[in-house]
Amino acid sequence: MNQWNGQHRHKICAQFLHSERLRGHCIIALLTLVIAGLSALSCRAQIAAPPTLVIDGLGKGTAPLDGLWQFHLGDDPAWASPTLDDRTGHSGWEQIAADKPWGSQGHLAYAGYAWYRYHLRLSPAPGASPEFSLLIPRIEDVYEIYWNGARIARHGEMPPNPSFPFAEPPQTFSLGQARDGVLAVRVWKQPLVSFDSGQQGGFFALPKVGSPEAIAGELAKSNYRWLHSHQYFFGEAALTALVSMLALIGWLRNRDQKALLWMSVFSGAWVLTVILVDLRLPLSFDFALGWLQPVLGLRDVGLWFLLVWLLQLSGNRRVVRFTAALAVVMMATSSLDGLLSAVNLSSPAAAHFVQVTDALLTAIFTLAELYAPVLVVLGLRQRLDPARWMVAIFAFLSQMIFVVRIALSQGSRFTHWKIAEQIDLPLITINGNPFNISTIFRLFLLISIIYAVFRHTREAILRQQAVEQDLRGAQELQRVLIPNSLPPLPGFSLTSAYTPAQEVGGDFFQIIPLENDSSGSTLVVLGDVSGKGLRAAMAVSLIVGAIRTLAEFTTRPAELLAGLNRRLHGRLRGGFVTCLVLRLDSDGRCVIANAGHPAPFLNHQEIAVPGSLPLGLIPVAAYEETTVHLEAGDHFVLYTDGLLEARTPTGELFGFERLRELFTSHPNAAQATEAALRFGQQDDITVLTLTRLAIGEESFTQLTAPEPAPV
Amino acid sequence: MQAATKVTQRWTTTVSGSSVAILTFSGDISSASKDLILGAYHALDGTAAKVLLDFRGVEYINSSGIAIIIQMLLEAGKSGSHAFGIFGLSPHFQKVFTMVGINKYATLYSDESAAVAAL
Numbered sequence: 138m139n140q141w142n143g144q145h146r147h148k149i150c151a152q153f154l155h156s157e158r159l160r161g162h163c164i165i166a167l168l169t170l171v172i173a174g175l176s177a178l179s180c181r182a183q184i185a186a187p188p189t190l191v192i193d194g195l196g197k198g199t200a201p202l203d204g205l206w207q208f209h210l211g212d213d214p215a216w217a218s219p220t221l222d223d224r225t226g227h228s229g230w231e232q233i234a235a236d237k238p239w240g241s242q243g244h245l246a247y248a249g250y251a252w253y254r255y256h257l258r259l260s261p262a263p264g265a266s267p268e269f270s271l272l273i274p275r276i277e278d279v280y281e282i283y284w285n286g287a288r289i290a291r292h293g294e295m296p297p298n299p300s301f302p303f304a305e306p307p308q309t310f311s312l313g314q315a316r317d318g319v320l321a322v323r324v325w326k327q328p329l330v331s332f333d334s335g336q337q338g339g340f341f342a343l344p345k346v347g348s349p350e351a352i353a354g355e356l357a358k359s360n361y362r363w364l365h366s367h368q369y370f371f372g373e374a375a376l377t378a379l380v381s382m383l384a385l386i387g388w389l390r391n392r393d394q395k396a397l398l399w400m401s402v403f404s405g406a407w408v409l410t411v412i413l414v415d416l417r418l419p420l421s422f423d424f425a426l427g428w429l430q431p432v433l434g435l436r437d438v439g440l441w442f443l444l445v446w447l448l449q450l451s452g453n454r455r456v457v458r459f460t461a462a463l464a465v466v467m468m469a470t471s472s473l474d475g476l477l478s479a480v481n482l483s484s485p486a487a488a489h490f491v492q493v494t495d496a497l498l499t500a501i502f503t504l505a506e507l508y509a510p511v512l513v514v515l516g517l518r519q520r521l522d523p524a525r526w527m528v529a530i531f532a533f534l535s536q537m538i539f540v541v542r543i544a545l546s547q548g549s550r551f552t553h554w555k556i557a558e559q560i561d562l563p564l565i566t567i568n569g570n571p572f573n574i575s576t577i578f579r580l581f582l583l584i585s586i587i588y589a590v591f592r593h594t595r596e597a598i599l600r601q602q603a604v605e606q607d608l609r610g611a612q613e614l615q616r617v618l619i620p621n622s623l624p625p626l627p628g629f630s631l632t633s634a635y636t637p638a639q640e641v642g643g644d645f646f647q648i649i650p651l652e653n654d655s656s657g658s659t660l661v662v663l664g665d666v667s668g669k670g671l672r673a674a675m676a677v678s679l680i681v682g683a684i685r686t687l688a689e690f691t692t693r694p695a696e697l698l699a700g701l702n703r704r705l706h707g708r709l710r711g712g713f714v715t716c717l718v719l720r721l722d723s724d725g726r727c728v729i730a731n732a733g734h735p736a737p738f739l740n741h742q743e744i745a746v747p748g749s750l751p752l753g754l755i756p757v758a759a760y761e762e763t764t765v766h767l768e769a770g771d772h773f774v775l776y777t778d779g780l781l782e783a784r785t786p787t788g789e790l791f792g793f794e795r796l797r798e799l800f801t802s803h804p805n806a807a808q809a810t811e812a813a814l815r816f817g818q819q820d821d822i823t824v825l826t827l828t829r830l831a832i833g834e835e836s837f838t839q840l841t842a843p844e845p846a847p848v
Numbered sequence: 849m850q851a852a853t854k855v856t857q858r859w860t861t862t863v864s865g866s867s868v869a870i871l872t873f874s875g876d877i878s879s880a881s882k883d884l885i886l887g888a889y890h891a892l893d894g895t896a897a898k899v900l901l902d903f904r905g906v907e908y909i910n911s912s913g914i915a916i917i918i919q920m921l922l923e924a925g926k927s928g929s930h931a932f933g934i935f936g937l938s939p940h941f942q943k944v945f946t947m948v949g950i951n952k953y954a955t956l957y958s959d960e961s962a963a964v965a966a967l
Contacts, residue, residue, distance in 0.1 A: 711915065712915060736947065748951065788908065792940050
């Protein structure tokens with residue numbers, strides 16, 4: 138700030154009175170740098186006397202401790218003494234400024250102990266506080282403050298067990314009623330890590346003195362400036378945390394959406410780095426750095442899998458396997474690197490081991506980070522929608538700029554590359570908030586995620602509408618296929634109940650009064666297509682059409698089943714159809730043929746019909762017929778396996794025994810279905826009951842079927 | 849409610865000295881079990897002339913599960929490579945297996961020793 142040439146003494150007005158409020162007090166801080174008489178005489182000699190900073194009449198303002206401090210590398214407790222001869226050139230003392238680290242003032246890459254000393258003469262303004270305080274914006278890494286040889290404060294733990302915070306607000310210390318003396322600062326900087334530029338160590342910004350109130354005000358101002366310049370950044374972090382959480386919830390609701398999981402990991406890992414590094418939490422350097430490494434590794438892994446899923450590379454087994462293997466390498470090396478931070482670096486042997494291991498591990502995962510561009514190149518072959526590409530590209534770019542910045546800072550004390558610093562430079566500043574290239578890429582990523590979510594939601598709504606349209610179509614179809622009224626069946630009373638497990642089921646039944654030679658007889662067909670939903674409904678439509686056609690050519694149940702089997706073979710995509718066909722003659726004769734369907738019950742006895750394969754499995758099949766005679770009062774029940782295999786929540790089956798008991802009471806179809814529903818419906822349930830009437834008894838039919846659900 | 853299907857494979861030897869592969873199923877068998885069951889069967893890859901299906905650990909088989917078992921038996925029948933036996937079915941599923949005609953492609957046995965002795 139103000140330069141001193143050793144021959145002039147000058148007074149400057151307090152240019153540090155920033156606030157309007159303070160200006161009215163017309164306080165003058167007299168900054169005089171004096172040379173003691175003797176040292177003035179020796180100005181021609183090589184050894185120059187140390188300067189004294191005179192701060193006079195300081196009222197409510199603060200004064201920066203600028204000018205040149207006496208500085209010495211190494212450590213000696215005697216260097217705290219106010220009487221020490223620390224003249225420049227004497228016993229290795231030199232001069233250095235406190236507004237930047239020693240690494241950029243001729244001591245590049247120095248780590249270890251060093252001392253700063255400054256001769257101060259302080260006097261408060263009349264009526265002002267007699268006490269003084271000191272504000273230290275930042276010193277790397279651990280420091281102790283001495284006033285006239287007595288230690289008045291310590292920040293962090295010195296070796297042999299060093300510890301210090303990773304990042305924290307400026308600190309203030311009381312100097313008490315200090316007046317004339319030597320302020321000495323003992324500093325220890327830990328050995329350099331792989332990303333250190335070497336331009337580090339000691340003071341990073343000028344300390345200030347002032348009354349306790351003025352220093353407290355200065356601290357508050359500094360903290361406010363910090364907060365103000367981080368408004369956008371913290372807003373972005375909060376939004377990203379929200380994105381991470383919502384993506385996680387989205388994935389938990391639909392585990393197939395793996396891109397959501399990896400989006401959550403990718404964005405969540407960045408939020409964790411903000412918590413560890415940028416929130417100025419009281420975290421130790423070892424803790425923050427120890428966790429930062431695996432978190433950075435996790436962000437890379439998150440990006441890789443996000444790209445794999447977004448760019449639809451998940452079908453490529455080799456890519457997925459390689460990504461998983463590289464993820465393991467990345468997490469192992471970055472976690473090991475993190476563990477290194479637990480090593481005490483104060484011993485040279487340990488420091489050397491850590492530096493070598495750190496360099497090796499860092500080299501491995503820095504190389505692994507080159508994998509993201511490989512994935513993007515692989516993804517170029519895919520045809521993807523713009524939203525996917527936007528998210529993929531900005532996730533890639535924002536991580537790459539992050540990686541490049543860290544990679545280029547590795548070994549920068551040897552390369553002297555400044556690219557990492559240039560990346561951090563703000564391109565624009567809005568309302569005190571700097572926007573560098575990383576911030577801008579992350580902003581675009583956030584926008585692209587929001588666009589992708591919007592697009593996805595819109596597509597989901599359109600798809601949903603299409604599905605609803607299909608479902609409505611299927612329900613229409615089913616209404617045609619499941620009879621909505623039953624034809625009169627002379628000599629019998631007939632009840633039916635159909636209860637699908639979903640909106641559209643796979644059960645079907647047909648009652649076809651026969652004509653011509655077989656007039657007076659009726660074909661009853663009941664069956665079950667394996668599977669549910671639209672596909673089952675389509676199979677049912679095929680089957681019902683085939684039955685209606687076949688019934689024009691044969692009235693024999695076995696032939697009907699054989700014909701149906703031929704038509705279904707190869708058309709059910711691995712599924713099958715169980716089917717029971719019976720012809721009911723008006724004299725009570727009933728001929729039954731069965732294709733893998735549960736046998737009907739006569740009263741409470743299961744009719745012994747031979748087992749046979751369901752329809753559609755083999756090209757040619759023959760079926761046997763069984764004949765029974767129904768007498769007046771006989772109760773005959775046909776049902777689908779949804780009734781037999783109703784299940785309680787604990788997995789207990791309804792089973793044959795309960796069925797037998799149920800049919801003992803001759804329930805109608807609705808009552809039988811109700812019993813199964815109470816037990817626990819798993820599948821479509823269809824029940825048909827036929828009761829042979831005595832002569833003169835009036836025939837009736839009763840049909841229970843669901844109303845099509847409003848869509 | 850549905851328990852995940854598991855299939856394990858082990859081997860035993862009949863009195864006559866021929867080896868028998870036993871596929872042991874557990875959990876529920878449904879459409880979700882298809883790849884697992886057919887995969888386990890294909891993994892035998894003609895190494896066993898005799899195969900036993902052990903259903904002791906199975907509580908429930910729905911119609912899609914039955915379709916899978918039938919598909920496996922029909923495949924074996926086509927290639928003519930395996931003799932199949934089934935044991936460990938609950939009385940309910942013995943009845944269901946008979947109903948769908950599985951007993952025409954694989955004999956149902958009461959337990960493992962009866963099955964191994966008969967094969």
